[in-house]
Amino acid sequence: MEALKLELKNKIITTLNLEDIAVEDIADTDALFGDGLGLDSIDALELIVILDKDYGIKLVDPKEGKTIFQSIESMAAYISANRTK
Amino acid sequence: MTQKTNIQSYITIQNNEIVLNGTSVFKIEPTDFADFSKQAYRNFDVQYPKFFKMDALSKLAFLGAELLLSPITSGEQENNIALVLANKSSSLDTDVKYQESISDQENYFPSPAVFVYTLPNICLGEISIRHQLKSENSFFIFDAFNTEFMSNYSNILLNSNKADVVLCGWVEFFNDDYKAFLCTISKEESTKYTNETINTLYNQ
Amino acid sequence: MCSFALQKLEMKEVFITETNCITPLGFDVKSNTEAILRGDSGIQLHEDLSLMPMPFYASVINTEKLNRAFEKISTDKKYSRLEKMMILALEPIIKNSGIELNSKTAFILSTTKGNVTALKEDSEESFNNAHLDVLAKNVSDFFGFQTQPIVVSNACVSGILAVSVAKRLIQSELYDNAFVIAGDEVSEFVLSGFNAFQAMSDLPCKPYSKNRTGVSLGEATAAVLVSAAATNAKVKVIGDSSINDANHISGPSRTGEGLYRSIQNALKEAQIEVDKIDYISAHGTATPFNDEMEAIALNRLGLQNVPINSLKGFYGHTLGASGLLETVISIESANQNLLFESKGFDEIGVSETINVIDKNEERNIDYFLKTASGFGGCNTAVVFEKVKHELH
Numbered sequence: 001m002e003a004l005k006l007e008l009k010n011k012i013i014t015t016l017n018l019e020d021i022a023v024e025d026i027a028d029t030d031a032l033f034g035d036g037l038g039l040d041s042i043d044a045l046e047l048i049v050i051l052d053k054d055y056g057i058k059l060v061d062p063k064e065g066k067t068i069f070q071s072i073e074s075m076a077a078y079i080s081a082n083r084t085k
Numbered sequence: 086m087t088q089k090t091n092i093q094s095y096i097t098i099q100n101n102e103i104v105l106n107g108t109s110v111f112k113i114e115p116t117d118f119a120d121f122s123k124q125a126y127r128n129f130d131v132q133y134p135k136f137f138k139m140d141a142l143s144k145l146a147f148l149g150a151e152l153l154l155s156p157i158t159s160g161e162q163e164n165n166i167a168l169v170l171a172n173k174s175s176s177l178d179t180d181v182k183y184q185e186s187i188s189d190q191e192n193y194f195p196s197p198a199v200f201v202y203t204l205p206n207i208c209l210g211e212i213s214i215r216h217q218l219k220s221e222n223s224f225f226i227f228d229a230f231n232t233e234f235m236s237n238y239s240n241i242l243l244n245s246n247k248a249d250v251v252l253c254g255w256v257e258f259f260n261d262d263y264k265a266f267l268c269t270i271s272k273e274e275s276t277k278y279t280n281e282t283i284n285t286l287y288n289q
Numbered sequence: 290m291c292s293f294a295l296q297k298l299e300m301k302e303v304f305i306t307e308t309n310c311i312t313p314l315g316f317d318v319k320s321n322t323e324a325i326l327r328g329d330s331g332i333q334l335h336e337d338l339s340l341m342p343m344p345f346y347a348s349v350i351n352t353e354k355l356n357r358a359f360e361k362i363s364t365d366k367k368y369s370r371l372e373k374m375m376i377l378a379l380e381p382i383i384k385n386s387g388i389e390l391n392s393k394t395a396f397i398l399s400t401t402k403g404n405v406t407a408l409k410e411d412s413e414e415s416f417n418n419a420h421l422d423v424l425a426k427n428v429s430d431f432f433g434f435q436t437q438p439i440v441v442s443n444a445c446v447s448g449i450l451a452v453s454v455a456k457r458l459i460q461s462e463l464y465d466n467a468f469v470i471a472g473d474e475v476s477e478f479v480l481s482g483f484n485a486f487q488a489m490s491d492l493p494c495k496p497y498s499k500n501r502t503g504v505s506l507g508e509a510t511a512a513v514l515v516s517a518a519a520t521n522a523k524v525k526v527i528g529d530s531s532i533n534d535a536n537h538i539s540g541p542s543r544t545g546e547g548l549y550r551s552i553q554n555a556l557k558e559a560q561i562e563v564d565k566i567d568y569i570s571a572h573g574t575a576t577p578f579n580d581e582m583e584a585i586a587l588n589r590l591g592l593q594n595v596p597i598n599s600l601k602g603f604y605g606h607t608l609g610a611s612g613l614l615e616t617v618i619s620i621e622s623a624n625q626n627l628l629f630e631s632k633g634f635d636e637i638g639v640s641e642t643i644n645v646i647d648k649n650e651e652r653n654i655d656y657f658l659k660t661a662s663g664f665g666g667c668n669t670a671v672v673f674e675k676v677k678h679e680l681h
Contacts, residue, residue, distance in 0.1 A: 016138070045487060193481075200486065204665060207444075217535050225440060241460070247530070
């Protein structure tokens with residue numbers, strides 16, 4: 001689980017071009033959207049692509065993303081329970 | 086009722102160098118545009134993390150606009166600065182990248198963050214957001230910088246009171262070849278560029 | 290202000306005198322309005338793996354029908370599908386108008402993605418064709434325009450912005466006439482992009498409706514002649530504005546600020562009050578945010594009771610073509626004094642009241658407003674006045 005969390009942090013930083021943010025700056029429970037990391041709606045769509053491309057998870061309802069993408073912790077939990085690759 | 090308009094400031098970005106009003110303000114050893122734009126961003130201490138999410142065309146237009154507009158805009162006061170930009174390659178640099186993400190059926194993962202930049206006018210949106218310009222916006226495509234059209238169209242906006250200032254210019258980017266030439270034009274008298282036109286400044 | 294009024298008097302009048310369109314509903318304006326009156330829609334379910342890995346709804350022109358129509362005016366094989374659609378839309382209006390294509394005749398082409406399908410082929414020649422200036426030159430050379438083509442590529446406002454650009458150029462006396470063409474194709478490129486944006490509807494789109502789930506894409510071309518001459522004028526272009534939201538590159542402003550200001554400026558230039566507007570041909574893409582934003586902007590302006598439609602239920606979202614195509618249809622609406630239903634609309638699904646047209650209805654239309662909004666935060670509003678011709 002810890003390895004997955006680290007992997008997700010790295011992925012988010014590279015894929016979403018968070019230039020001035022390092023892995024250490026993101027706590028497992030930090031909010032990814034809003035006041036936390038400050039991700040926006042396009043980033044949310046990009047996270048849906050990451051789920052599909054890297055973990056083989058297709059979100060049927062994009063609205064589900066809201067709870068899944070709350071934090072690194074919630075993302076990691078969802079991915080380990082649902083991943084197909 | 087047409088009034089004479091004047092160039093107030095201009096900027097050129099090409100060959101790893103930024104020249105503002107005829108003076109070189111940033112120049113580095115030859116490198117790729119991603120590196121050049123990042124170094125320029127750091128050099129001018131821009132402080133706008135969204136910059137790194139932009140595609141190359143938007144970064145290019147953004148940097149030019151940053152140096153021309155920051156001195157004349159403020160968060161408190163509304164302004165009416167229109168944006169009229171043009172280029173040859175539209176958003177093709179990003180279009181090609183996006184096309185690659187959908188060309189392989191086995192590896193078909195279209196990226197929304199790339200797709201959104203497959204329109205040339207997105208750079209106008211980026212500049213508008215940065216400087217809070219709720220103003221006239223238009224993006225044109227020509228095979229080469231059509232200085233006559235761009236200057237005429239800017240004058241129309243100024244003389245019909247649709248804008249107080251026009252940020253007008255050429256922002257071309259394809260495959261790491263780039264050139265930006267931007268200038269601000271208004272009816273305000275200017276003693277600086279009395280004989281110059283967009284054409285002479287662009288070709289300097 | 291006095292100076293404003295004075296300047297207004299000196300402004301040249303600008304008219305639209307010819308219109309045409311090429312759509313799945315027909316290859317001329319008459320067949321399109323007849324189809325709309327019958328309630329036909331171009332939106333169909335498509336299963337085409339070369340366009341999308343899954344079935345999708347879109348409004349697509351039949352290629353064989355297009356080729357047959359094109360063969361009647363040219364046997365040249367070099368033109369792309371989109372170029373054929375553009376040439377077919379322009380050909381009759383250039384011919385009818387009898388206008389000389391000289392240094393005072395502008396050619397304005399508006400599109401978002403042009404020949405983007407050319408990127409699928411990995412050759413230099415094909416790549417060259419993906420350039421919008423090359424597309425414009427190909428179409429321009431077919432007719433022999435003498436002036437350099439002006440390409441407007443400003444996302445989904447392109448088509449209506451092109452009318453505005455034409456009006457401004459004519460008012461400044463740079464040109465006497467401008468032929469304006471707008472067009473976009475349904476391609477794998479845009480389908481995949483809208484799908485990645487989770488913006489595609491799984492049913493034909495339902496603008497302003499409670500159960501709307503997004504856009505259906507479409508393809509079309511539309512052409513108009515914008516002229517300083519009033520002969521055969523259908524409408525006068527009396528005010529226009531294109532203001533950016535300065536809010537977000539892919540989502541509209543929640544307050545509809547850019548659209549609000551665009552409409553406000555256009556009405557001010559037209560020197561008419563909001564209560565003069567008889568009809569609004571709106572953007573209505575059927576995404577949750579767009580339709581909501583429009584309803585908010587219209588309420589802020591006091592335009593909530595004016596009959597409004599989105600023609601996307603007939604044509605899908607034809608991107609850069611939509612603004613001009615919908616203008617062409619609105620001009621017919623005004624000239625026939627008929628409000629066309631907003632197809633796909635059932636139960637109101639925006640938080641503030643708007644008067645969506647639910648069935649075709651006779652109504653006197655003197656002034657109407659066309660609006661559009663798009664990626665990059667852009668918005669355009671143009672006010673038109675019907676030109677009444679004396680009966681002889």
